[in-house]
Each structure stands twice: as C-alpha cells, then as structure tokens.
Amino acid sequence: MEGIHSHVTPVRWRGGLELLDQRALPHRLQWLRPRRMGEAVRLIRDLAVRGAPAIGIAAAYALAQEARRSSSLARLRAAAARLAAARPTAVNLRWAVERVVAAAAEAPPTGRAAVALATARAIHEEDAAACRAIGREGAALFPGQVALLTHCNAGALATGGIGTALGIVRVVHAQGRLLRLYACEARPVLQGARLTAWEAIQDGIPVTLLPDSAAASLLASGAVQGVVVGADRIAADGAVANKVGTYPLAVLAHRHGVPFVVAAPRSTFDLTCPNGAAIPIEERSGEEVRRLAGVRVAPRSVAVFNPAFDVTPPELITAIVSEHGVARPVTAASVRALVG
C-alpha cells in the first residue's frame, strides 16, 4: 500500500513556499514562489492552489515564511487571519493557520521560525499519511470490479498526498479493480477537466470526462458502482460542504441506489459547526461564468449566480471516510465517534 503514490504535488518547500500554478494546468507546469504574504493570500484566493487540505498546507508554509521574516506574534496572527479569510468555506485553512500560530506562540521568539516550519512540515506529512489511510479504508467500501464517479478534484493536486476521493480511486486501481474513473468537469472553474483528468492521465488511471449535467444519465445507466468526493467542511451532523454540483450528485446517486462516499481528513471536520445551514458558502465572481480562459461566453451584462460550494445533507451520504475510519450511517453520533 505504501507503494501507491502520485507523480504530482501541488505544494512544496524548497527553502520557501512553492505552489504548482493549477490555473495553468493542463497546459503548463509552472511553479510559483510567493515570498510576500499578500502574494500568498492572492494565490489562494485566485485558485493557484485549491483543495481544502492543500490550501491548509500552503497557508502553513506561508506562515513559516512570515515567522522567518519577523518573530512578532501579533504579525503572525494578523497574517493567519488574512490567510483564513481568503477562502471562507474550507475549514482546513483556518485549522492549519491556527495550529502554526499556536505552536509558534509556545516557542521563544528566537525559535518561532523553526517551530512554525516544523509545524507546517508536520501538517504536510500528516496529510500524506491521512490520504493513504483514507484510500485504504475507502477502497474497502467498493468490493469487486468497479467504475467510480468523482466531482471536482479531490486528488493529489488537492492534498499533501495521493488525494482523498482520488486516494480511494488510486488504491482500487492499485488492487486491479478499477474499471474506469468518471470525472465531472466541474464548471465554472473546470477542476475536473483541467486537474482530475490530467492527474489521472499522469498516473495511468483510465479516465472519462463528462459535463456535470451528463452525470445523471451516467448514474441512470448503471455504469458506475460508486461516487467518491472530497469535502471543504463537514459539520457536526455530517452535512458536507463541497464543490458546487456535489449535492445534485448525492441526490441522483441516492435515486439510483449508488453508494455516495465522502473522503476527508480530520482537519476538514468542524464540530463547532452544528449543521449544513451554519456553513458559510463562498460566492465567487460572475466573471468565472461569463468568461473562460479569457473568452467571453455570455452577454457582458448578464447577472450571475455563482456559489462555489453546496451542502449535502447527511441522509444522502452512504459513508464518510477519514484517516480514523468510516462513519456509516452518517449521523451526529457516528461523526463524533469518528473524529470527536
């Protein structure tokens, strides 16, 4: 199992934070080196790095850079607040920056930079381990030869390891049981088309891309045996905020008797958030829908509804998989037992 890996990684530390620019994929492999805090915040907001675990790791390294620049705790806390506000839905981001700040606060001023970097490295390594555990636990939920459907990108590009949902897919594939991965393109930003399809091809996973609106036909056809997605935040009752388009997949999977599995590390759970209605949903610019790759595809003046995420209620989720095991059925009690 330890042999399963991915050829791609979204965040690395080479004497400083480096981010693979996911906005340029699948066209160009380009590493960015944001040295100033404002740059890091902007790159997180502009989706150069995305995926709840990956932005947590990136933000942790950004704070390590900040701690190297100044031993001021007030300054570190201000930077943490700016990073956390860049993407309000993903709770890993807030969790990661709070962990780095707390560790730095325990250290003497001269040791803060080293402690902040060590904490960021630990967050990164723990996430890689969590992905492996999630892959193993989740793969066991889909016995036999299976085709799996996923949405957006919950892969290596979204994490510090082999991915959460795609971690499960990679383990099933390594076991010789994956018939095919189906990937919804995930308009408006097309993380499925640009990232999941690319990542799957890099690692030799058989993949078929589809428009989001064709997933219903695919589920109705009986061609897939499971849906696997990631999460940006999981509330105490098991409600899951994830990329917009996840909730309709859950409704359709339920209608067609296809298991719907959410995969996420412990850091994605927010037990202070009682339910789905309490999760803030980021609304993004209408230009993401009016344009693509600089090309206008709709009238300039048209109003746009562009929520980045939606909320799937627990009763539609077959199981939630974390590195600690599986919550099934998904209830407040099973979520608490899993990660409480």
Add this chain to the structure above:
Amino acid sequence: MEGIHSHVTPVRWRGGLELLDQRALPHRLQWLRPRRMGEAVRLIRDLAVRGAPAIGIAAAYALAQEARRSSSLARLRAAAARLAAARPTAVNLRWAVERVVAAAAEAPPTGRAAVALATARAIHEEDAAACRAIGREGAALFPGQVALLTHCNAGALATGGIGTALGIVRVVHAQGRLLRLYACEARPVLQGARLTAWEAIQDGIPVTLLPDSAAASLLASGAVQGVVVGADRIAADGAVANKVGTYPLAVLAHRHGVPFVVAAPRSTFDLTCPNGAAIPIEERSGEEVRRLAGVRVAPRSVAVFNPAFDVTPPELITAIVSEHGVARPVTAASVRALVG
C-alpha cells in the same frame, strides 16, 4: 396576448432559406444562406440552427429550395432522409420533412416547388401560433409572482415564435408577474449562456445565469417557483428527451416540491415511440467537452462521455403543455388525450 413577441428569430425565408448563425451568438449577428442541401444538413448538424421546432422549420425550407431545383420526388425524398438523419433525437425534424414530402407528392410536378414552400411556410406559422398558445396555457400553471428556472434554450431562437418554455416565461413577464428568469448555462455548448441569456436581454426579461451544477443549490434555496423546459421528443408514455441536464433538474425539482413543466408543440410528440428507453440519444463529439468556446480546457487525449440529451420519466413531470392544452398528471392516457 397577441402583442407578445420576440425581437429575435432563428429562421427566415427571403427568396431562400436564411439561418441566424447561433454558433456566433452572443458575439455576432450573422445570417447564413445555405443554397445547397449539403450545406443545410451540415449547418443543422453543427448547431448553426438548433431547437427542435426551429430545425424542423429550417429543414422544411431547405426542402422547398430543393423542390425548386428539381421536381424529382425521389430526389426530394433523398434530401428529406439526409436532413432527418442530421439530428436523430429531435422528432420535429423528421415530422417536418415528411410533411413537406407528402404535400409535394400530392401536387403535379410543375406545382411541387410552390406546394413545398407553402407547406414550409405553414409549418413556420403554425409553430408561431403554437408558441403563443403554449405560453398562455403554461403561464396559467404558475399563479402569482414567480421566479422560473429554465435549461438550454427553448426560446424564440429554438422555434418559429416566442418559444415554448420561454413562451411561458414571456407571457408571465407580460402579465407583470415574473420576478426573474434563471438560466442554466447548459454545458457543453452553452445554449443557456450564449442564447437564453442573450435572448432574454434582447427582450428586457430580467435574467440570471448559473452553472448547471448550481441549479440544485438554487432549487434548495426556495428562490424559484417553477422549472420550465422544452423537449426534443416526447414518447407515448410522457417520457421527455431534452437537452442533457434536464433529467437532474426534474429529480431536484421533485425533491424540493417545485413544479416541473415541459412545453412543446404537437410536432414534438412521437406516439410511435412507446417510452423513454426507445428514444435514440445522440452522442456528440468529445471535442465539445475538451474545448470551451474554442479554447482547450482538458487533456487532448482524455476520453469523453457526451450525450446531447437525457430522458426524464413521466412521474417527475408535473405537466406537459402543448398548443392543445395541458396533460396533468403525465400518463400515457393524458398524453393521448392531449395530442392523440
């Protein structure tokens, strides 16, 4: 009611067939004049004209041109077969060309061109009248102030008149009751973004565009009081083939208690087709998904699932509206009573 009209039309006859090139919208208003049969077939296949009623009208005029060129019935029948095969799902296309051929076959050779053109004009005018009737009948299904959600383009650009689904929207708007029209963008070809948003703005209808995957959030929010869509073919049991992404909207509308209404003229019903499983579903090129507005958005080599249509079962449809009235609930008996 007769005062309700649209500023846009997709097909006209000015001494020959003229098509508004819908591939160029919303950027350019450009009329095409296909004089040869091969050109007309290609323009229908390539979506220069689309929408089940509009392609029926365009094909009828194309046959009128062909009848002017030659009085050979065999040649007219061969042209009709080529046109009908250009888009296999839309039954109006087959119906329209069969009607023109049958009328021409009744006429003496010297009268065939005139009869073919008169038949094409009748198909066009009858469709405009059907749209008005559908608008009136359908608007009555949504009392009070309402926001409506639609998919793809079942508007003036898809018909010979004010549209089917958008005919209903136009009547509600003319009655001062339309809070807002929400339009799904309809990947991969973006008829919602490029056509419905543009058409609504042309006619002063308040419109908000959304990615297909955000429709579930919108329906869950309670912001819309009805979903209205067109159809490409309606089977004898009331199953509806329409643009891919229609079926998931029906499932979600049902879950959230929002009426789901299909609007289509008589010519869209195919009583020889017993049910949804018997409707042929056109699969289109993967390049429609790998590219967006001419820009490549996915790896060149990725496999693609790209069905143009999906099938909504009758039990998810609140009502079907035609120019003859309303089938509600939707059953084989109510469909037969409506159009049999």
